Amino acid sequence: MTDEFDPARFRRVLGHFPTGVAVITGVDAAGSPAGMAIGSFSSVSLDPPLVAFMPDKKSSSWPKFKDSGHFCVNILGSDQEDVCRTFAISGGDKFAELAWQPAGSGSPILDGVLAWIDCDIEVVHEAGDHWIVIGKVRELDTASNQMPLVFFQGGYGRFSALSLAAWESDLALQMRSADLARPYMEELADELEVECVASAVVGSDMVLIARAGKLESSALPTAVGQRIPFEPPVGSAYVAWASPSAQKTWFDRLSKDAPEDYLEVLQRTVKEVRAAGYAVGRGHRWHSQAAEVLSRDEPVLHQDETSEQLHQLIGLLPPDYESPNVDVREVRTVSTPVFGPGGVVVMVLSAVVAGRRSLDTDLAFTVDRLRGAAAAVTEALHGAVPEEELG
Ligand SMILES: Cc1cc2nc3c(=O)[nH]c(=O)nc-3n(C[C@H](O)[C@H](O)[C@H](O)COP(=O)(O)O)c2cc1C
Numbered sequence: 574m575t576d577e578f579d580p581a582r583f584r585r586v587l588g589h590f591p592t593g594v595a596v597i598t599g600v601d602a603a604g605s606p607a608g609m610a611i612g613s614f615s616s617v618s619l620d621p622p623l624v625a626f627m628p629d630k631k632s633s634s635w636p637k638f639k640d641s642g643h644f645c646v647n648i649l650g651s652d653q654e655d656v657c658r659t660f661a662i663s664g665g666d667k668f669a670e671l672a673w674q675p676a677g678s679g680s681p682i683l684d685g686v687l688a689w690i691d692c693d694i695e696v697v698h699e700a701g702d703h704w705i706v707i708g709k710v711r712e713l714d715t716a717s718n719q720m721p722l723v724f725f726q727g728g729y730g731r732f733s734a735l736s737l738a739a740w741e742s743d744l745a746l747q748m749r750s751a752d753l754a755r756p757y758m759e760e761l762a763d764e765l766e767v768e769c770v771a772s773a774v775v776g777s778d779m780v781l782i783a784r785a786g787k788l789e790s791s792a793l794p795t796a797v798g799q800r801i802p803f804e805p806p807v808g809s810a811y812v813a814w815a816s817p818s819a820q821k822t823w824f825d826r827l828s829k830d831a832p833e834d835y836l837e838v839l840q841r842t843v844k845e846v847r848a849a850g851y852a853v854g855r856g857h858r859w860h861s862q863a864a865e866v867l868s869r870d871e872p873v874l875h876q877d878e879t880s881e882q883l884h885q886l887i888g889l890l891p892p893d894y895e896s897p898n899v900d901v902r903e904v905r906t907v908s909t910p911v912f913g914p915g916g917v918v919v920m921v922l923s924a925v926v927a928g929r930r931s932l933d934t935d936l937a938f939t940v941d942r943l944r945g946a947a948a949a950v951t952e953a954l955h956g957a958v959p960e961e962e963l964g
Contacts, residue, residue, distance in 0.1 A: 591725040596647040596660045597626055598673075598681040599638025606668045606681045607637040610660035612724050613703075614646055622710040624690055627703045633663050635704070638680070639694065644708060645680035646690040650719030651731035653685060657722060677712050688715045719957075720915055732915075744780075747773040750919050751783035753953045754911065757946040758922065762786025765939055767924040767932075769946075771911075772801075774811055777826075778880075779803045782920065799867060800876070802884050805839050807854075809895040810908040810921045813847035814959050828888055838892035845898045851940050852895040854906035857931075862886055864927075904932040907939050909947045916959030922947050 592612035601607055613627035624646060628635035638644060649657055659667050673681040676691035683689075692708030699705075723730045751771045758769040762785040771783040778800040801807065804826045812823045820843065827836060846852045854860070866882045893899050895908075906925045913919040924939050926932055932939050951958065 588726045591723055591730075594649045594657050594722045594724050594729075595626070596649065596656065596683060596686075597628070597635075597644050598647060598683070599641055599644045600679050600681075601637040602640065604679075606673065607634045608647075608660050608667055608681065609634040610657045614648075617707060623695060623707055624692060624710060625705055625707045627700070627705050630702050630704065635706075639697070639706075641679070642694050643678035643680050643711075644692055644694065644706070645676045645678065645682060646692065646708075647681075647683045647686040648688045648690075649722040650685060650687045650717060651722050652719060653722055654729050656683065656685075657729070682716070685719075686716055687719055687721055689713065715914075744773070744775055744782075747775075747782055747920060750911070750913070750950070750954055754920070754922065754946075754950045755783055755785060757949050758783065758785035761922075761924065761942055761946045765924055765935070765942060767926050767939070770923050770925055771920050772923065773920040774803055774808070775800075777803055779808055779811075779921075800880065801863075802880055802887060804884065804887050806842065806890050806892050806894045807887050808921075809843050809846045810852040810910050811918050813843050813852070814910060814912070814916065814918055830888075831892075835892045842893045842896040845896050849897040850944055851897055851907055851909040853897055853904050853932075853936075854895060854908070855899075855903045855931075856894075856905070857903055857929075859886065859890065860905045860927075902931070902933055904936060907932060907936070907943055909940075909943050911947050911950045911954070912956035912958050913951075913954050914956055916957050919954060919956065922950070 593614065594610060594612055595614040596608050596610055597614075598606060598608035609628065609632055611626050611628065613625075615625050617623040617625045626644075626646065656671070659671075668681070672684040674684075676682050676689065678691050678693065680691060682691075690708075690713040691711045693711055695707045695709045697704050697706050720731045723732055751773075754771050758771060761767070762769040766786075768784060768786045770781055770785075772779045772781050774780075779802075781797055781799040784797060803811070803823070805823060808823065812820050815823075824836060824839065827839070863883065863886055866879055866886065905927070906923050908921050908923040910918040911920050911922060922943060924932065924943050950956075
């Protein structure tokens with residue numbers, strides 16, 4: 574290996590490992606800030622809390638603050654490529670155009686970073702043409718809800734979630750979010766005289782995780798724990814804000830027997846839901862059929878059978894069933910997403926009516942109030958709405 578070692582090959586192969594990007598900052602003997610962009614950041618130990626990064630022996634920034642005994646790790650967000658470029662160039666005043674605050678150690682925390690970790694230098698090891706710097710964590714925090722900046726094969730990119738919803742398999746976290754949502758749900762249910770339900774994706778189902786408000790003509794068998802297969806065209810409020818790869822997971826659940834143009838209309842519907850900010854569910858007949866299946870005795874004992882019957886019923890729905898743009902009549906549900914950190918959908922809040930009632934005339938008002946409640950829960954979860962259309 575040593576004889577025929579090829580540095581270009583080493584770089585090319587190692588470039589297949591994606592990394593986040595951090596700026597390591599510190600202050601020099603005169604108290605001026607210094608910093609460098611690095612990809613070699615890693616968490617090392619929990620007890621004691623240690624992290625590491627590896628500066629090149631040729632770095633001109635690291636020697637400036639190594640004797641201060643401290644450094645701060647600044648984890649960059651996907652909108653900070655320019656910050657990364659500034660700190661990846663040797664020399665010049667890298668802080669000229671940047672706002673920052675001193676951490677407890679005095680090392681700079683740059684404005685707009687995802688998270689920062691303020692450290693005392695514990696030990697520095699020599700490793701070939703680099704140093705391995707190990708720091709003991711003094712203090713750390715998250716600072717924004719951006720997606721991280723990602724470096725891969727020499728280029729910048731951003732993280733795109735493969736799962737459809739945040740914490741898809743972590744019901745405990747979803748239940749805690751539902752707890753946070755409950756006061757808003759109760760207020761909404763009171764004001765709109767609707768039932769307000771929160772649901773989350775768990776495996777291949779949408780599970781009802783909380784409900785508020787009781788409908789007079791409670792023909793509606795909403796119960797916490799109730800499951801509905803997460804299959805097109807049902808669940809667009811989860812899918813509309815997801816990454817293209819996550820959307821594909823849901824589109825792939827479409828029955829093989831679906832008519833040819835079904836997928837096209839379904840994809841359009843998802844775009845319409847995202848543009849409008851909400852999805853609807855309409856039609857008395859479908860809802861009463863679904864209600865009949867769901868109100869059977871001992872649904873847990875008959876879960877497979879119930880799922881199969883619901884699967885059949887979902888298969889009867891048109892691809893634009895949840896579209897807010899179709900001439901909306903007999904609107905029975907309005908649904909809107911709640912976002913967690915990073916812009917992933919944690920759960921969906923829905924206003925539901927039953928019996929002879931529909932939301933047609935109150936639609937604009939219902940949407941407005943529902944979105945207000947979802948925004949409040951998103952804020953309480955320190956969540957963020959994804960900024961731009963991903964696909
Ligand atoms: C994405 C990315 C990751 C980097 N990772 C490292 C690293 O882990 N260690 C390092 O010494 N330099 C790394 N660099 C290069 C330094 O940022 C660069 O050499 C910079 O010029 C150092 O400047 P200085 O002379 O002011 O220390 C990286 C650069 C980029 C763009």
